Amino acid sequence: xxxxxxxxxxxxxxxxxxxxxxxxxxxxxxxxxxxxxxxxxxxxxxxxxxxxxxxxxxxxxxxxxxxxxxxxxxxxxxxxxxxxxxxxxxxxxxxxxxxxxxxxxxxxxxxxxxxxxxxxxxxxxxxxxxxxxxxxxxxxxxxxxxxxxxxxxxxxxxxxxxxxxxxxxxxxxxxxxxxxxxxxxxx
Amino acid sequence: xxxxxxxxxxxxxxxxxxxxxxxxxxxxxxxxxxxxxxxxxxxxxxxxxxxxxxxxxxxxxxxxxxxxxxxxxxxxxxxxxxxxxxxxxxxxxxxxxxxxxxxxxxxxxxxxxxxxxxxxxxxxxxxxxxxxxxxxxxxxxxxxxxxxxxxxxxxxxxxxxxxxxxxxxxxxxxxxxxxxxxxxxxx
Numbered sequence: 580x581x582x583x584x585x586x587x588x589x590x591x592x593x594x595x596x597x598x599x600x601x602x603x604x605x606x607x608x609x610x611x612x613x614x615x616x617x618x619x620x621x622x623x624x625x626x627x628x629x630x631x632x633x634x635x636x637x638x639x640x641x642x643x644x645x646x647x648x649x650x651x652x653x654x655x656x657x658x659x660x661x662x663x664x665x666x667x668x669x670x671x672x673x674x675x676x677x678x679x680x681x682x683x684x685x686x687x688x689x690x691x692x693x694x695x696x697x698x699x700x701x702x703x704x705x706x707x708x709x710x711x712x713x714x715x716x717x718x719x720x721x722x723x724x725x726x727x728x729x730x731x732x733x734x735x736x737x738x739x740x741x742x743x744x745x746x747x748x749x750x751x752x753x754x755x756x757x758x759x760x761x762x763x764x765x766x
Numbered sequence: 767x768x769x770x771x772x773x774x775x776x777x778x779x780x781x782x783x784x785x786x787x788x789x790x791x792x793x794x795x796x797x798x799x800x801x802x803x804x805x806x807x808x809x810x811x812x813x814x815x816x817x818x819x820x821x822x823x824x825x826x827x828x829x830x831x832x833x834x835x836x837x838x839x840x841x842x843x844x845x846x847x848x849x850x851x852x853x854x855x856x857x858x859x860x861x862x863x864x865x866x867x868x869x870x871x872x873x874x875x876x877x878x879x880x881x882x883x884x885x886x887x888x889x890x891x892x893x894x895x896x897x898x899x900x901x902x903x904x905x906x907x908x909x910x911x912x913x914x915x916x917x918x919x920x921x922x923x924x925x926x927x928x929x930x931x932x933x934x935x936x937x938x939x940x941x942x943x944x945x946x947x948x949x950x951x952x953x
Contacts, residue, residue, distance in 0.1 A: 652802065658870070681868060
């Protein structure tokens with residue numbers, strides 16, 4: 580950030596009075612430009628023992644498999660956003676949604692909210708951001724070609740709960756240790 | 767938003783190619799400036815059957831009572847952020863936190879994550895953003911002078927669960943109907 584989005588003047592990185600963090604502050608109008616984490620919201624669409632996966636047609640991680648998910652938009656709830664993402668990425672209608680997990684990913688400033696839901700009529704097809712979609716049974720999940728650690732973790736938790744038949748709301752934090760390794764903290 | 771925070775040129779509100787929403791786009795460098803909801807994170811600090819409330823020393827809702835909560839910062843998890851807010855607003859250390867509720871508030875572009883936790887040693891005192899703090903029993907909660915609908919809702923759910931002894935993770939949406947009325951949807 581170099582310029583004030585309100586008045587167009589230069590911004591400086593400084594700690595405003597009464598604050599304890601560096602913020603971008605306009606040197607002309609004084610506006611403080613806070614930068615905060617984003618919510619990514621998505622779901623596990625279920626249909627007759629299978630789940631809907633989408634193969635990404637966009638970067639990052641082009642060509643890998645993922646659950647439908649994306650940035651929550653202004654003016655929508657996290658559940659509505661999850662349903663919208665399923666519609667955009669897989670032309671899928673999701674109903675009977677329940678909150679499955681909430682994971683923070685501090686190193687990329689994201690909080691994921693993932694729901695379980697029923698894939699209406701089992702119908703799905705690739706949206707603009709997907710190369711293809713599939714309804715995968717557990718042994719068809721492409722574990723070595725999933726998009727992000729949070730998706731791997733969500734699916735692991737999902738199949739663990741499915742085995743017991745007892746689904747609860749999971750939450751925790753995904754911590755990057757180095758370029759290739761993350762640690763998952765379940766609270 | 768009037769100017770590009772990257773290059774300082776004017777932005778225009780338009781729907782970028784491949785998108786379906788209006789975004790601020792720089793007319794010079796082409797950068798798209800997305801605007802997304804913020805996460806507010808907080809907690810219900812418990813101590814020997816009482817809970818910690820803070821009286822706000824800041825606008826909005828100066829002078830009303832609230833639970834410690836505030837905007838999640840970049841680089842932190844929602845649970846860590848909730849603990850930090852309790853420390854900043856009430857010099858309180860919170861331990862053994864569990865996720866209590868997740869509520870979206872679409873009309874103000876916020877998602878609340880609220881935790882339950884133990885107020886360490888029962889110790890608290892007003893931080894810079896609080897006029898005073900109190901350890902309130904249920905019949906001491908100032909229901910008519912709470913800060914925000916989401917705080918009222920969180921406390922209602924809390925005391926309902928407390929009565930049954932069965933705490934679960936709640937989630938839903940708070941919808942503004944008109945200037946003075948909200949509707950709460952529990953999913």
